[in-house]
Amino acid sequence: MNNIYFYNTLTKTKDEFKPLEGDIVRIYTCGPTVYKDATIGNMKSYIFMDTLRRVLKYNGYTLKHAMNITDVGHLVSDGDEGEDKMVKAAKEEKKTPLEIAAFYTEKFLKDFESLNIDKPEIICKATDHIKEMEEFVQKLLDNGYAYETSTAIYFDVSKLDKYGILSGIDLRNQMAGARVEVDEEKRNPYDFALWIKAPENHIMKRESPWGLCYPGWHIECSTMSNKYLGEVFDIHTGGIDLVPTHHENEIAQSKGCTGKVPAAFWMHCEFLLINGGKMSKSLGNAYLVQDIIDKGYEALAYKMMCFTSHYRNKLNFTWEALESSQNSLNKLREGYQKHNEGNSQIEESVIEEYKNKFIEAINDDLNMPVAMSVIWDVIKNPNKSKQLAELLLDFDKVLGVNIEKTTTKKEVELPEEIKALIEQRKEARQNKDWALSDKIRDELKEKGYIVKDTKDGMTIERLDVRS
Ligand code: AMP
Numbered sequence: 018m019n020n021i022y023f024y025n026t027l028t029k030t031k032d033e034f035k036p037l038e039g040d041i042v043r044i045y046t047c048g049p050t051v052y053k054d055a056t057i058g059n060m061k062s063y064i065f066m067d068t069l070r071r072v073l074k075y076n077g078y079t080l081k082h083a084m085n086i087t088d089v090g091h092l093v094s095d096g097d098e099g100e101d102k103m104v105k106a107a108k109e110e111k112k113t114p115l116e117i118a119a120f121y122t123e124k125f126l127k128d129f130e131s132l133n134i135d136k137p138e139i140i141c142k143a144t145d146h147i148k149e150m151e152e153f154v155q156k157l158l159d160n161g162y163a164y165e166t167s168t169a170i171y172f173d174v175s176k177l178d179k180y181g182i183l184s185g186i187d188l189r190n191q192m193a194g195a196r197v198e199v200d201e202e203k204r205n206p207y208d209f210a211l212w213i214k215a216p217e218n219h220i221m222k223r224e225s226p227w228g229l230c231y232p233g234w235h236i237e238c239s240t241m242s243n244k245y246l247g248e249v250f251d252i253h254t255g256g257i258d259l260v261p262t263h264h265e266n267e268i269a270q271s272k273g274c275t276g277k278v279p280a281a282f283w284m285h286c287e288f289l290l291i292n293g294g295k296m297s298k299s300l301g302n303a304y305l306v307q308d309i310i311d312k313g314y315e316a317l318a319y320k321m322m323c324f325t326s327h328y329r330n331k332l333n334f335t336w337e338a339l340e341s342s343q344n345s346l347n348k349l350r351e352g353y354q355k356h357n358e359g360n361s362q363i364e365e366s367v368i369e370e371y372k373n374k375f376i377e378a379i380n381d382d383l384n385m386p387v388a389m390s391v392i393w394d395v396i397k398n399p400n401k402s403k404q405l406a407e408l409l410l411d412f413d414k415v416l417g418v419n420i421e422k423t424t425t426k427k428e429v430e431l432p433e434e435i436k437a438l439i440e441q442r443k444e445a446r447q448n449k450d451w452a453l454s455d456k457i458r459d460e461l462k463e464k465g466y467i468v469k470d471t472k473d474g475m476t477i478e479r480l481d482v483r484s
């Protein structure tokens with residue numbers, strides 16, 4: 018087995034990775050809150066998760082990986098304020114929370130398919146684990162880490178030897194400057210809700226030892242990771258925004274329950290930016306995978322785009338960059354076909370060298386930009402060889418971009434108006450009315466479509482896919 022190094026948010030260094038037990042790697046990923054469509058920002062984090070899975074499998078490991086679906090308990094703020102996101106969406110869309118959850122979970126998993134994301138072995142819903150969560154909370158109460166107020170069961174962070182080991186916050190400094198808490202029953206400002214007493218009209222409340230309640234968001238991940246992966250597992254993943262609250266609180270809960278930090282490695286994916294700024298619904302730039310497909314690109318072009326930057330770096334999305342990633346994907350597949358049709362014999366040592374460089378890159382904290390540069394070197398090799406095609410196919414086990422697919426041209430659905438103009442131009446050419454043909458060509462260009470006449474007929478390309 019080759020050495021693997023991952024950056025660990027817990028130690029703040031790149032550490033050598035070895036599974037805790039044998040050749041099985043146990044992973045937990047914080048899944049989506051299924052109250053709205055997942056954006057391409059969310060998908061950056063799951064593409065990172067996919068690459069992690071593929072790299073570990075490529076190294077010969079077997080995976081036991083659980084990802085939750087948050088269908089209750091995530092409040093509008095990541096802390097303890099605001100309404101439950103599911104409840105809010107259900108009211109807005111005039112559906113039940115269950116319907117909302119089923120609808121968006123299906124859409125989320127469809128995005129996984131479009132992006133060829135390798136699914137975790139276990140996908141578990143919060144609402145299916147209420148009993149286990151209740152038991153977890155009871156354990157925290159029994160161990161003296163939790164207390165009941167009139168509104169909730171809170172975790173008492175002052176009972177831990179240290180709260181904040183992941184984000185490195187110093188509670189003493191934070192306490193001094195902490196804003197005045199609205200809830201005067203809380204013992205410490207950083208205490209967070211494990212179990213929330215539901216208001217009269219709450220649609221997701223259920224009977225519990227502490228009355229009609231609904232669970233907090235953090236407790237679900239601690240409960241499900243413990244249930245499926247054990248008290249301590251190998252890797253915990255999520256987006257970088259989860260570090261200071263959600264993951265700190267997961268660690269706190271596990272320490273309170275078992276005395277242990279639940280995962281050896283904590284890996285976090287940096288955020289996606291849009292045109293250099295924040296992605297948001299109000300700015301109209303909370304793009305979905307479906308938006309990419311609707312504009313005539315493959316979802317996999319976005320995956321290629323993610324490989325242009327390290328997962329721990331911010332990535333800037335623009336439609337121009339996506340166009341260029343689609344071109345790269347096409348070139349990648351053309352390169353594979355070119356080698357597949359060749360008959361040159363390549364020395365085994367050359368293949369080995371490419372392979373070693375590729376493994377070194379992926380095992381160096383999933384360094385995909387470097388791994389891609391090795392792939393381009395293979396493609397650029399002037400000797401067309403089936404051995405190189407096979408090597409590319411092997412590397413695609415890590416990329417997951419369907420390198421053997423042959424349709425390299427963008428399949429664009431033309432608007433009716435454009436189709437009509439093309440027909441008119443065909444007719445003009447049949448009538449040898451070149452002036453009209455040229456006029457229509459210019460009109461098409463103005464509308465963003467380039468017409469080229471070739472010996473086999475005519476091709477049409479979109480000039481500006483953002484139109
Ligand atoms: P949520 O559905 O809001 O719980 O988020 C699901 C996952 O997507 C979490 O791991 C978030 O950290 C991650 N995430 C949210 N926004 C972005 C973004 N713009 N870029 C990368 N990851 C994100």
Ligand code: ZN
Nearest residue numbers: 047048238263
């Ligand atoms: Zn979580």
